[in-house]
Amino acid sequence: MAAGLAGVVSTRPADLDTHGRDENHLDSVPPRAVVFAETRDDVVTTMRWAGRHNAALIPFGAGTSAEGHVVPLGGEVSLDVSRMNRLVALCPEDFRAVVQPGLTRNGLNTRAREFGLTFPVDPGADASLGGMAATNASGTTTIRYGGMRANTLALEVVLASGDVLRLGRPVRKSSSGYDLRDLFIGSAGTLGVITELTVALHPVPEEIAVLRAFFPDVAAAVAGAFAAVGTGLPIARLELLDEITAGLLAQDVPGLVPDAPALFVELHSSTAAGLATELDIAHRALLEAGASTVGTATAQAEREAIWEARHRLFWSIRRAFPGRRYLITDTAVPLSAIVEHAQVISELRADLGLDVVTTGHVGDGNIHTVVAVAEGQDAPAALFSDELVRHALRVGGTCTGEHGIGVSKRQYLAAEHGDAALWMARVKGLFDPGNVLNPGKVVGPDLLSDALAAR
Amino acid sequence: MAAGLAGVVSTRPADLDTHGRDENHLDSVPPRAVVFAETRDDVVTTMRWAGRHNAALIPFGAGTSAEGHVVPLGGEVSLDVSRMNRLVALCPEDFRAVVQPGLTRNGLNTRAREFGLTFPVDPGADASLGGMAATNASGTTTIRYGGMRANTLALEVVLASGDVLRLGRPVRKSSSGYDLRDLFIGSAGTLGVITELTVALHPVPEEIAVLRAFFPDVAAAVAGAFAAVGTGLPIARLELLDEITAGLLAQDVPGLVPDAPALFVELHSSTAAGLATELDIAHRALLEAGASTVGTATAQAEREAIWEARHRLFWSIRRAFPGRRYLITDTAVPLSAIVEHAQVISELRADLGLDVVTTGHVGDGNIHTVVAVAEGQDAPAALFSDELVRHALRVGGTCTGEHGIGVSKRQYLAAEHGDAALWMARVKGLFDPGNVLNPGKVVGPDLLSDALAAR
Numbered sequence A, B: 001m002a003a004g005l006a007g008v009v010s011t012r013p014a015d016l017d018t019h020g021r022d023e024n025h026l027d028s029v030p031p032r033a034v035v036f037a038e039t040r041d042d043v044v045t046t047m048r049w050a051g052r053h054n055a056a057l058i059p060f061g062a063g064t065s066a067e068g069h070v071v072p073l074g075g076e077v078s079l080d081v082s083r084m085n086r087l088v089a090l091c092p093e094d095f096r097a098v099v100q101p102g103l104t105r106n107g108l109n110t111r112a113r114e115f116g117l118t119f120p121v122d123p124g125a126d127a128s129l130g131g132m133a134a135t136n137a138s139g140t141t142t143i144r145y146g147g148m149r150a151n152t153l154a155l156e157v158v159l160a161s162g163d164v165l166r167l168g169r170p171v172r173k174s175s176s177g178y179d180l181r182d183l184f185i186g187s188a189g190t191l192g193v194i195t196e197l198t199v200a201l202h203p204v205p206e207e208i209a210v211l212r213a214f215f216p217d218v219a220a221a222v223a224g225a226f227a228a229v230g231t232g233l234p235i236a237r238l239e240l241l242d243e244i245t246a247g248l249l250a251q252d253v254p255g256l257v258p259d260a261p262a263l264f265v266e267l268h269s270s271t272a273a274g275l276a277t278e279l280d281i282a283h284r285a286l287l288e289a290g291a292s293t294v295g296t297a298t299a300q301a302e303r304e305a306i307w308e309a310r311h312r313l314f315w316s317i318r319r320a321f322p323g324r325r326y327l328i329t330d331t332a333v334p335l336s337a338i339v340e341h342a343q344v345i346s347e348l349r350a351d352l353g354l355d356v357v358t359t360g361h362v363g364d365g366n367i368h369t370v371v372a373v374a375e376g377q378d379a380p381a382a383l384f385s386d387e388l389v390r391h392a393l394r395v396g397g398t399c400t401g402e403h404g405i406g407v408s409k410r411q412y413l414a415a416e417h418g419d420a421a422l423w424m425a426r427v428k429g430l431f432d433p434g435n436v437l438n439p440g441k442v443v444g445p446d447l448l449s450d451a452l453a454a455r
């Protein structure tokens, strides 16, 4: 098979295994082979090879997807770009960096921090920047700095045809032509392979503090989040933890109240005086909204301990519910619907008798649940996730705030987008007529024919 | 012709005249007729009519485009949506509004302010929100709040086929499917007609102040802007005025120094204490960068006088150079190239002996010049604009920061985007195979055949 293929080709069982799964609950399906691309030309050659041999390719970054994006459906070759991980250029005067797709966000941040700069998009996992662009990742700081779209200036992509395109320009704004860059951001390797990114950096904020507010129940905490956003303060992070996750965090972080749902509110300010007043306003808003206690963490070590523990949470949940399958949901709703959405979660959890933990980037209306699925609970767990998505869609929300459609959410694409889903499939057909790139993920010709048949 | 057409159809000379031009320097070309659509169904019916009769349509909002977007190239019908100008819904808890495309930004802001909210995108002119989305407008506040992309959550569009699509969801984030919303934003009526928008609102900032800094020359002022951005302060506006425009403004606004290039730096803060410290930091940075004087305007009346005069500037320039044609340019470059870009402007102005004024949203690297073209200066004026664009492209910039490609910048599309321009033309062919919508603007089948012929 390797004739005409570039990069390092592996069919070692260990490589096939790690490339057959991501952080989704799906079972591992080994790809036919793994191609480790080391240069853009390796990607081009592999694409051309795939076109000639009618082979399907799955781009692979760090493999941390939560939606089965990189899991083969049968016979695909994994195209791993993690070895293309160079920082190509860092231009502090332009607040920007040029990176290869395999560089991770932590890798970039280590280098950016030397210049007092930071890349803010933070999906918890140490994902690759190419994978983050491909899923339109966002995270804790999105409420202030935006997600991948807001922080990606330009992309280099290789199309299924082997053509290399540059999308976007390294400037802060442009109205030049159609926005193909944002079309490729979030396309999950189904339209092209990202081989270079120009991303925005931000000054490390001068003054940072985190408020920890504890509430009698999750609904009250969500209402507190709503009140915090309503203050109009420049909030940089606004995270919800239910009583279970707050309890897990309390094992790692001193000063937390176990068993009480919590909000973590981070404020960034350019001046100490401004920060003090802002903390005061936020403090009062949280107490008025029903917080039982509100504490402040200003010391760097204390703040970092909080976010490190937050990032480890998914693994803490696994430890707390060992031997289960973990079904992650990722709905986002308008802010005004978020209290109701949280209530739907508690009701479903009680009705279905499931172990469910709730967290979320709640300032953006984005809630994650993890169902720790015990033996025999597959059906109720699936029902939980389905009901939750349907509620989100009913109130104007989305089936995925940040993890993407992958395979698990394809069934909702038409419900969420109506006829626009058909046009997504047509766009896929335009850029990848042979359906070579990550077939069966997000959209594809099957959705088109299903929809046409249903007419 | 009107058989099968919906809305109010006019062939009155006055209507044809106002729909035959925009704020570009091109001569007016009357459309065949003007259809004033009053409902979405009027738009659908007109689209179907155009498809059947092989007629071309030009969507028309407020007609303030600077790039000839709405000027017919021959025989098009103008589809005016300005009567679809209702505020459909205002949801203060969700910081969002649903509007018809003909509502103007001032119209929206009057209503939003009742709730302590504001729609920040500010292109100076009182443009329609549909036209602003269609051109991906931005403006003075984009450095802080982003342009139309960052502030448009969802669109309803009517395709050339008459299909109605909803693109995007009224949530703060989503990774669901391909981003067709951003494809239509900035497509200038060439892919579909926007019939409804869901836009983001922001709390009116608590504390606002404007610094006015005066510099010995434009290069120094641009360097001052660069220094101001480097402070990392949350700057909300950062505008450059050369000595001519500062002089024009000084006639309207007390306290300005005529004949000295100026920077206006607006800061928004949630606390008075924060604002005071921020002003202090900005003040010092501007003086260190070479400002000769720096003053502060905090009173609302004083601040508003500045921005009102800034918005009237284009008309003040016309008064200062009466009887000319006015050639507007709109380049954007990486911040680190902006001083050099300003130098190119002065050199070209001197070499070509033109009356040129320079302003710009310089915090975004976006510079506007207006050439007041006297009789017989068409060739040097065109050369000025061409050289300036080519310099912008050489340093990684864009031929249009915010006004769009329209007709005047089509020649640069391939130079700026390479093969991606071809794919833009293919996307146009997918959504509008009959080339019914604003043909000859932005991209189209002609670009595709030119490029293929050149291979």
Ligand SMILES: Cc1cc2nc3c(=O)[nH]c(=O)nc-3n(C[C@H](O)[C@H](O)[C@H](O)COP(=O)(O)OP(=O)(O)OC[C@H]3O[C@@H](n4cnc5c(N)ncnc54)[C@H](O)[C@@H]3O)c2cc1C
Pocket (backbone or CB within 6 Å): A022, A023, A058, A059, A060, A061, A062, A063, A064, A065, A066, A069, A070, A081, A101, A122, A123, A124, A125, A127, A128, A129, A130, A131, A132, A133, A134, A135, A136, A137, A138, A139, A140, A188, A189, A190, A192, A193, A194, A195, A314, A315, A402, A403, A438, A441
């Ligand atoms: C504990 C945990 C927490 C998480 N929290 C968040 C969160 O807060 N926010 C969030 O957004 N996500 C979150 N995720 C999901 C995941 O981290 C993101 O989706 C991330 O962006 C995936 O990046 P990756 O490099 O791992 O991509 P992969 O998983 O390798 O790939 C993801 C998709 O992108 C495609 N792809 C990868 N690289 C390229 C490329 N160079 N060109 C084209 N396509 C490519 C793949 O084909 C695949 O479709 C979380 C995951 C875990 C395990």
Ligand SMILES: Cc1cc2nc3c(=O)[nH]c(=O)nc-3n(C[C@H](O)[C@H](O)[C@H](O)COP(=O)(O)OP(=O)(O)OC[C@H]3O[C@@H](n4cnc5c(N)ncnc54)[C@H](O)[C@@H]3O)c2cc1C
Pocket (backbone or CB within 6 Å): B022, B023, B058, B059, B060, B061, B062, B063, B064, B065, B066, B069, B070, B081, B101, B122, B123, B124, B125, B127, B128, B129, B130, B131, B132, B133, B134, B135, B136, B137, B138, B139, B140, B188, B189, B190, B192, B193, B194, B195, B314, B315, B402, B403, B438, B441
């Ligand atoms: C003095 C002055 C200053 C300016 N300053 C700025 C600035 O700072 N920033 C900036 O971005 N622009 C600026 N402009 C340009 C102009 O105001 C913007 O491009 C504005 O967004 C155009 O909106 P409009 O409603 O006038 O659209 P129009 O001029 O009516 O149309 C513009 C384009 O959009 C299309 N269109 C209009 N409505 C729709 C719709 N409903 N659906 C689909 N397509 C549609 C038209 O077909 C056309 O291609 C300035 C213009 C002037 C005269």
